[in-house]
Amino acid sequence: MFESLTDRFDAVFSRLRGRGRLSEADVDEALREIRLALLQADVNLRVVRDFVSRVRDQLVGVDLSQSLTPGQQVVKVVHDELRTILGGETLRLTYASRPPTVVLLAGLQGSGKTTTAAKLASWYKRHEGRNPLLVGADLQRPAAVQQLRVLGEQAGVAVFSEPSDPVTVAKKGLEEAVRLGRDVLIVDTAGRLSIDADLMEEVRRVSAIIEPHYKFLVIDAMTGQDAVATAEAFHHTLALDGVILTKVDGDARGGAALSVKEVVGRPIVFTSTGEKLGDFDQFHPDRMADRILGMGDVLTLIEKAEAHVDPGQAEVAVARLQQGRFTLEDFLDQMQQVKKMGPLSGLVGMIPGLPKELRNAEIDDGLLGPIEAIIHSMTPEERQNPSIINGSRRLRIANGSGTSTTEVNSLLDRFKQMQGYMRQMAGMPGLGGRVARRATSGGQKSRKSNKKKRRGR
Ligand SMILES: Nc1nc2c(ncn2[C@@H]2O[C@H](COP(=O)(O)OP(=O)(O)OP(=O)(O)O)[C@@H](O)[C@H]2O)c(=O)[nH]1
Ligand SMILES: [Mg+2]
Structure with missing residues (x-):
């Protein structure tokens, strides 16, 4: 993700770097190129406009001609704004005082919910030392629960389901987690091809019965701005807590990642970067801003x-x-x-x-x-x-x-x-x-x- 954006920013900044002073025209030129770069990365138009205007406002406040390193000043301002549109602070996941902490996953068909459910369970287990239970509440497709069972086995996490209806399964899953003393419950739900009233009603009812601590929407990064529109619709029904962005490995532009927080008002919490269980990371806006600007991401490397x-x-x-x-x-x-x-x-x-x-x-x-x-x-x-x-x-x-x-x-x-x-x-x-x-x-x-x-x- 963000490869092309990184290249574009690299070109803009290398022209500014090493300059003794920057004229207003230099800054205008740089902003124009940043704007183009963001638009080509498929970032939402309104987000681009706000971004550029905030960067401009901040640069007006800095007397670039007086600054010893005007190029770096511009980089810093852009970095801070990137961090802001990516969500600002990292979302800190907390735990319910009365376990289990309940996490609901929702999303369109094929967005990666079931895979993500297993990855998230594995993350809770590996990184947080928790003992999760997975619940298969997707009873639309006969194979859906089986898919979750296979993935759960890979992750070493038990899966609960039964052939009744999604609301009952979710409710019984919660009871099962309490009975077994599991501290995290992750509920996988059914997807549909497009947003329809049935889908919304079903997840809403599942959500109402288990009262999740976290409601996460799983969206496919490769669908770009469509993913952001989806997120708005789901947020309307479900009052989301955050977004999990999948298939980041197939998305060179990063438009969804850069638009979701500003458009929907909810942050990205995790990203999924491949088919394997371990291809799953917590999302840190500051580290991502570093990475977009070609500054690397040593912290994630060390954590991995x-x-x-x-x-x-x-x-x-x-x-x-x-x-x-x-x-x-x-x-x-x-x-x-x-x-x-x-x-x-x-x-x-x-x-x-x-x-x-x-x-x-x-x-x-x-x-x-x-x-x-x-x-x-x-x-x-x-x-x-x-x-x-x-x-x-x-x-x-x-x-x-x-x-x-x-x-x-x-x-x-x-x-x-x-x-x-x-x-x-x-x-x-x-x-x-x-x-x-x-x-x-x-x-x-x-x-x-x-x-x-x-x-x-
Ligand atoms: N490359 C890549 N593929 C992914 C990623 N996440 C999921 N997939 C693949 O996307 C396909 C759909 O994933 P699922 O987890 O079945 O999606 P779903 O949302 O549960 O689908 P439905 O239950 O049918 O709505 C599978 O082939 C996954 O292996 C990812 O981060 N990167
Ligand atoms: Mg599924």
Whole structure:
């Protein structure tokens, strides 16, 4: 999401950067381009107009000719306004004093409700240490409850449903959660092709009976402004608490994300970025503004690492790196841990200061496949000590992994190079220590949060 917008902003700001002073004409020109960029990102017209006028007002207040860094001033103002239209502060999710905390998901057909229900349950479990129950209240499609059961199993979360009617299922689901002592209840509901009175009446009745603490609308980012119109209609009936934006991975423009809060008055709470359970993140307006302006999103990257990377293993890996004892086996472990964090192309956008060419480079997760296959085809001894890999071993590995000896060679060369760098870094005073310290403090933090999770259960 936002790739093209990031490029457009990048172009505007690089022209301003390094300028000693900015004339009024420079600012006008920049604002005109920002306006165009937002419109091309499919942002709601009224939102664009307000955005540009607020940026202009703030820039008038700043004497840019006096400022030492006028370009940066403009960036700051745009950043703050972006954060505002994305929702300002991150929505803090709280818990009912009398559990369970009830979450209702509503939305159009195919928007991603059922997938999101399972992802949200998994998020509550993994990140918050909660013990959720899923409720399948979509009885329109015979397969809908089965789909939720399959996804629930993947997430390790129980699913309640029965073939009666949505209102009864929701009510019994709530009773079941109380009986089982579950602290979060997530209710999946039926969707329809277009907004119709039946749909609205049904979710309204489900909502009335379970009185959710959170009513979230699931919308498909790829449908752009239509999604925003949908949100307005649902908000009218249901008084929403927030929006969950799905299929962000397929939406390069980001128009829905940038318009929803201003148009509907309700923030985006989560985004879904792929088909896998872990492709789901809490939405932070400030971090998103950073990302749009090409400043990266280190915090989300760290959180993903904390949720998916085993801190114990990471510590061992760092220690081995420093001692020059990092083997191909460790390399394979690390690669598999990184893969758990989601598609590589999604991670790259979070790294700050990356040149545009790299940020937009097509990163193919498939590239990791042959590397894994090559390492898998090695004997444990070869993984520990690649220097024993001679011509015949090389051929065996290439055949076993379905690659060529050239590919095997290139992996071995790169690995040797990497070991060299690592030994150099470990030899540098200070640096090795810093890496180690960071690894240990990260580990401690994770352990602490695990403890918290256990207490929560
Ligand atoms: N790429 C991608 N696909 C997604 C995402 N979220 C959901 N999908 C896919 O979108 C399709 C529809 O998702 P569902 O969860 O079944 O949608 P739903 O709203 O429950 O649909 P109905 O119950 O029929 O109304 C499925 O194929 C999902 O795998 C996402 O964030 N990214
Ligand atoms: Mg569904």
